[in-house]
Amino acid sequence: MAELFNKLILYFQYPFVIYALIVGVLIALCSSLLGVTLVLKRFSFIGDGLSHVAFGAMALAAVFDLTNNMPFVLAVTVISAILLLQVGQNAKIKGDAAIAMISVGALAIGYLLLNIFSKSSNISGDVCSTLFGSTSILTLTTTEVWICGVLSVITVAVFIVFYNKIFAVTFDENFARATGTKAGVYNLLIAVIIAVIIVLAMNLVGSLLISALVIFPALSAMRVFKTFRSVTICSAIVSVICAFSGIIVSILAGTPVGSTIVAVDIIVFVLFFILGAIKGGIRK
Amino acid sequence: MALLTCKDLSLGYEGHPIVENLNFDINSGDYVCIVGENGSGKSTLMKTILGLQPPLEGKVIASDGFKQTEIGYLPQQTVVQKDFPASVKEIVLSGCGNGMGLRPFYNKEEKKRAASNIEKMGMSEYADKCYRELSGGQQQRVLLARALCATKKMLLLDEPVTGLDPIVTAEIYDNVYSLNRDDKITVVMISHDIEAALRYATKIIHIGKTVFCGTKEKYLSSVEARLFLKGGETNG
Numbered sequence: 048m049a050e051l052f053n054k055l056i057l058y059f060q061y062p063f064v065i066y067a068l069i070v071g072v073l074i075a076l077c078s079s080l081l082g083v084t085l086v087l088k089r090f091s092f093i094g095d096g097l098s099h100v101a102f103g104a105m106a107l108a109a110v111f112d113l114t115n116n117m118p119f120v121l122a123v124t125v126i127s128a129i130l131l132l133q134v135g136q137n138a139k140i141k142g143d144a145a146i147a148m149i150s151v152g153a154l155a156i157g158y159l160l161l162n163i164f165s166k167s168s169n170i171s172g173d174v175c176s177t178l179f180g181s182t183s184i185l186t187l188t189t190t191e192v193w194i195c196g197v198l199s200v201i202t203v204a205v206f207i208v209f210y211n212k213i214f215a216v217t218f219d220e221n222f223a224r225a226t227g228t229k230a231g232v233y234n235l236l237i238a239v240i241i242a243v244i245i246v247l248a249m250n251l252v253g254s255l256l257i258s259a260l261v262i263f264p265a266l267s268a269m270r271v272f273k274t275f276r277s278v279t280i281c282s283a284i285v286s287v288i289c290a291f292s293g294i295i296v297s298i299l300a301g302t303p304v305g306s307t308i309v310a311v312d313i314i315v316f317v318l319f320f321i322l323g324a325i326k327g328g329i330r331k
Numbered sequence: 332m333a334l335l336t337c338k339d340l341s342l343g344y345e346g347h348p349i350v351e352n353l354n355f356d357i358n359s360g361d362y363v364c365i366v367g368e369n370g371s372g373k374s375t376l377m378k379t380i381l382g383l384q385p386p387l388e389g390k391v392i393a394s395d396g397f398k399q400t401e402i403g404y405l406p407q408q409t410v411v412q413k414d415f416p417a418s419v420k421e422i423v424l425s426g427c428g429n430g431m432g433l434r435p436f437y438n439k440e441e442k443k444r445a446a447s448n449i450e451k452m453g454m455s456e457y458a459d460k461c462y463r464e465l466s467g468g469q470q471q472r473v474l475l476a477r478a479l480c481a482t483k484k485m486l487l488l489d490e491p492v493t494g495l496d497p498i499v500t501a502e503i504y505d506n507v508y509s510l511n512r513d514d515k516i517t518v519v520m521i522s523h524d525i526e527a528a529l530r531y532a533t534k535i536i537h538i539g540k541t542v543f544c545g546t547k548e549k550y551l552s553s554v555e556a557r558l559f560l561k562g563g564e565t566n567g
Binding site for chain 1: 378381382383398400401402404406409411412415416417418421422424425426428429431435436437459460461464477481
């Protein structure tokens with residue numbers, strides 16, 4: 048035990064570990080906030096689809112040798128989010144099919160581009176780390192930490208300011224529209240925030256595992272808590288704790304960061320599920 | 332005085348009209364029931380009145396200082412809501428959204444309005460309870476309280492008693508009727524329940540192959556009513 052502790056102290060002397068923790072916690076906080084809305088609006092797969100688009104964009108950035116690919120990936124993902132939502136409402140190809148089409152399409156094209164054009168000697172390694180996040184969080188530059196920090200703060204601020212509207216639109220879109228709330232605008236806002244979160248979270252858990260970061264804390268919280276506000280707060284706390292402990296475990300045990308965090312999320316979900324069942328059992 | 336006027340309305344989807352040439356007024360204090368067979372366009376009419384769906388032709392005019400966004404809407408429940416983690420208070424408060432504009436949070440007056448409407452519907456002891464754990468009738472009363480937060484003048488109810496047992500159904504009808512009688516709130520209701528429609532309504536709008544808009548007394552002696560009421564009996 049003491050040995051582990053010493054190892055931890057040793058690691059904390061490296062700035063990259065501190066960066067990873069800061070960014071990890073911020074990303075976890077942001078991703079959990081909208082999770083409740085996405086789960087309830089049956090939008091869980093939009094996150095998944097967008098993360099594949101982000102992968103495609105990243106591949107494109109790699110082909111063009113962009114050194115700082117984040118702004119490019121961000122732009123592409125935000126535009127895709129808007130298109131998915133706008134087109135999804137009146138398109139011939141309906142919602143889930145459109146998402147599935149775009150997501151696998153982007154994945155395939157991205158991989159294809161990387162294989163044809165990449166100058167890297169270790170393509171499967173690159174792809175693996177983009178998909179599963181493996182080590183990238185430990186190699187963050189100061190600039191990336193700042194971008195993550197600023198975007199996270201903006202995301203949280205926007206969420207708090209529009210909390211009541213987001214609730215109204217999530218609970219009953221028709222009612223909100225009938226009473227003069229511009230539901231379309233808020234749906235768009237939600238889509239843009241998701242896109243931003245996904246690009247942020249790619250650094251942490253990689254594009255395949257992002258949905259887990261978004262939906263698991265929300266689902267856990269929904270097992271136990273009964274009001275929208277307590278569910279939102281609880282999922283934020285759960286998400287932050289899971290990300291923090293996941294990163295620590297992955298440093299100590301040498302496991303991949305992304306999948307460790309998701310594993311912790313799953314364990315917490317199971318605990319909350321049991322807790323919810325016990326609570327429900329007592330009440331009945 | 333007319334709060335809402337529907338003028339030469341044509342309703343339908345993608346250019347295929349279901350109902351044409353709909354003309355009627357809804358006056359302050361009316362209790363209007365919209366009846367008709369399934370698929371006759373009742374829900375479409377309701378969405379058009381709310382401004383959720385543009386009419387193919389004609390228009391809905393709000394007058395006398397009344398705005399279309401000031402209609403209190405009681406929609407049919409969606410699947411999403413059945414499993415929604417939210418307290419009664421949160422849901423009722425979300426009905427106060429139409430005066431907010433871009434203001435992010437509810438003010439004291441809106442919170443008070445929500446609390447008094449919860450009380451009016453007899454749901455005070457459930458204010459902090461979770462919506463999905465309430466019975467069907469209680470959920471309906473919560474949604475009614477929310478609708479009341481959105482309006483002082485007109486309620487629009489879309490089949491408010493679907494799936495409720497007879498006792499709860501009678502209670503909901505009583506609630507709505509007393510809102511109409513005591514609080515002078517105009518009521519527009521889509522209903523399958525033609526008996527109840529005839530008991531409470533002052534005005535009937537029947538849509539179908541032919542359209543009837545007028546007082547209950549006139550409706551009872553109309554061709555539409557005779558055909559429809561006969562049909563209603565055979566359907567049970």
